[in-house]
Amino acid sequence: MNRKFLIFFLLLSLTALSFFGNIWLENNTANKIFESLITIVLLYGFISIGVGEFFARRLNDSKTRYAFRKAMSMILIAVIIVILLRIWVPNPQALLVAYGVVAAGIAVALQDLVKNLAGSITIFISGLFRVGNRIEMNSVHGDVIDIGLFNTTLLEVRGWISADQATGRIVTVPNGAVLNRPIHNYSKHHQYLWDELTIVVTPESNWGEAMRLMGEIGEEHTKEFIDKAEHSLTQLERYYYVEGHILDPNVYIIPDSNGYGLTLRYVVDAWKRRSTNSDIWGHIIRVFDERGDIFIAPTTLATTEYPKPQ
Numbered sequence: 001m002n003r004k005f006l007i008f009f010l011l012l013s014l015t016a017l018s019f020f021g022n023i024w025l026e027n028n029t030a031n032k033i034f035e036s037l038i039t040i041v042l043l044y045g046f047i048s049i050g051v052g053e054f055f056a057r058r059l060n061d062s063k064t065r066y067a068f069r070k071a072m073s074m075i076l077i078a079v080i081i082v083i084l085l086r087i088w089v090p091n092p093q094a095l096l097v098a099y100g101v102v103a104a105g106i107a108v109a110l111q112d113l114v115k116n117l118a119g120s121i122t123i124f125i126s127g128l129f130r131v132g133n134r135i136e137m138n139s140v141h142g143d144v145i146d147i148g149l150f151n152t153t154l155l156e157v158r159g160w161i162s163a164d165q166a167t168g169r170i171v172t173v174p175n176g177a178v179l180n181r182p183i184h185n186y187s188k189h190h191q192y193l194w195d196e197l198t199i200v201v202t203p204e205s206n207w208g209e210a211m212r213l214m215g216e217i218g219e220e221h222t223k224e225f226i227d228k229a230e231h232s233l234t235q236l237e238r239y240y241y242v243e244g245h246i247l248d249p250n251v252y253i254i255p256d257s258n259g260y261g262l263t264l265r266y267v268v269d270a271w272k273r274r275s276t277n278s279d280i281w282g283h284i285i286r287v288f289d290e291r292g293d294i295f296i297a298p299t300t301l302a303t304t305e306y307p308k309p310q
Contacts, residue, residue, distance in 0.1 A: 119174070129144055
């Protein structure tokens, strides 16, 4: 809020200077400059500081408050542009031509900026993602920390880290990417993912018992997510057609050159994916080590990579 008052004070100072300049020069250009500045000051004071802050302070949810302030900023810019064109091009017919020329000029000279602005409008109108969502945008994974008029800022996830955890880098992605590239949202309406881990047991292992144990271990570590995921999927059906999905952990078996590949599929919170995967791995290894009839093939440890969500 203090920053907005500082900007308002600077604009007011420039307006005062232009007022005296207009009196001293007494020409049409100086008068239009004064009218432009007084317009910006009044609109900024009314829309950004007055209406914007009045309602923003009454919004308890920080994400809603952020989105409201961004929307007010876009409205402010649009209204200022329209009025400034009216000041500098007073003839109605010429004004229409001016709008067309400005639009064409912007489209040609500032293609990327126009595309990014269109992308930001698409984001706000369609709700592709919000601040706080974890997304993949333009091949960058991260948590959305800001949605600007031209760019989206992410706190990068993964990068050089082989799991869903932050690297600490701040990445800026052009909003125009949403117009022609897929956006993967980890947490829009539904923050629960299906994850998998695969263990290869040797041919002489009791693979049936290994499957049973993996299922029990998976259930123990994911039971806190299942009820929440079921409720979340029910809520998701309000927005999309969602067919029934199995939420309880399941174990699948496939032949492997080193024995049998056992894949545990389970539901997990998007923000607890790595820790849950690690806990399940550790538990399975401890249980298998205590038995004399289940042996993990060395190829499991040599080739296993942290699975990526599909």
